[in-house]
Amino acid sequence: MFWQVFLFRVALVAALVIPTPFFLTQAHADENLWGYVYGTDTLPAGANEIYLWTTSRNQKGKGNYRAWDTQLEFEHGFTDRFQASLYLNGRSHQISGGALAEDPDRRLHRGLEFDGFNVEFKYNVLSVYKDLFGLSLYIEPEYQRIDKISGERVNGFGLESKLILQKNFFDDQLALAYNLTLEPEWKKFQATGERERELELEHTVGVSYRFLPHWFAGVEGRYHAVYPEFKKRESDAYFLGPNIHYAAERWWFTFTFLPQVSGNPRIAGRNSNGRQLSENERYEYRFKIAFNF
């Protein structure tokens, strides 16, 4: 376990440090204008990009709940329209004080550990720069070792698929994007042997405007719903927040603050203020940094 954790951390740091001074030549960009919403661009053929994402999810309306999802992603453009990525995922949790409504006694203080990996494929059907609107299709199989909410050990598989639409205005300085995401998941909890399957549905929409050279500011919204056993909807939540994006020639970053504004069902006895705090958290922050080479 020590070496597994250690090597994962070394890989994260090395992936950031090594390309920085040595391998950066000419940049290409599938740069992310938003933290949660995907645009339709793909990397040009032969281009590479390495990302580090960190998402912080906080507060369940009771006790202490903090979770961090970290993703290290390597992306390669195989053609000007098709790219593929490999993600290595890490996850950590701090849970105490009855934060989980389904398991109030759960306490967990776990540092960053290897969570699993994803493989992503994205194909650009219509170019946002020369067609009426941009259209891309995206599919991402994933393997998961740590439950996102409880932090329990699981063996989980998911298949995330996205329909990505984008329309630009004012000489491409204003971008509007929409994603429809469907993700069936299957997982088995290692401790209890319990099996669970569910469908996650998301609608995300983002707007971003280049207000200065290199700088973009925007807003993104997210609707997230969960369908256990692929049947009736159990919960849903709406998120809305601002984001900022900076892009230089060979690297970029994006930061999004995404608080939950509303959700159902609410949990009795919690300071939920009309929010859904079992499958979702009160606040999310996401930071991405990427280097092109």
Added chain:
Amino acid sequence: MGLLSNFDQLTCALSLSSVRRIYQAGDLADDLVKCRLVVLRIKIGFPRQGVIMRTAQWIWLPAACLPVAAISIPAYAATYLTVEQAQQTIFPGEKLAPANIMLTNEQAREIERRSDANVRRKDIKLWKVANGGYFIVDEVVGKHEFITYAVGLNADGTVKQIEIMTYRESYGYEVRNADWRAQLAGKNAAAPLKLNKDIKNISGATLSCRHIADGVKRILATYEIALK
């Protein structure tokens, strides 16, 4: 856990445990205030497991990379031609005289109507060539910066040549290729100047191709409205 302690842990250069050991030797183990005033012994390398990530606040790790990126990546403005160099490239040996103009609102609206491109600037940087042609320096929006280019017009208002003067984008440098630029030569205000119609696109450089083609279309409309 505050930001400072996160930073302390993430940079992991300073080991509090080392400091404590130093102070314990000097009977100052509990004096944390003084402890912070001491020059801390720097440990190089990874601390033991759990020290960095006990709080697991990896949100700060990407942020810590920003200064690294900023320092290690040089500035990249690529100026290929000055105004004088562009003039001599397009009109070698010709004499050019400055003849800047300012478009009226009506002219700008008409240019936008005819070219279907935004007029971002009404002041046109223009030189008149002795043989009757024009040399114009223009800008179009790139993905991150403006692309500066020069257009030479023949006396009959057709494009003689274009040259990219400054290009500061992440990608799309292929628009500087002579073959791509050559397809704009001979175009007049009636030409569509549309990608995949009369202008070939460069895959992977679509935004730059489209914006430059739109810019040339606007300049040709400017010739018809304000210069002819």
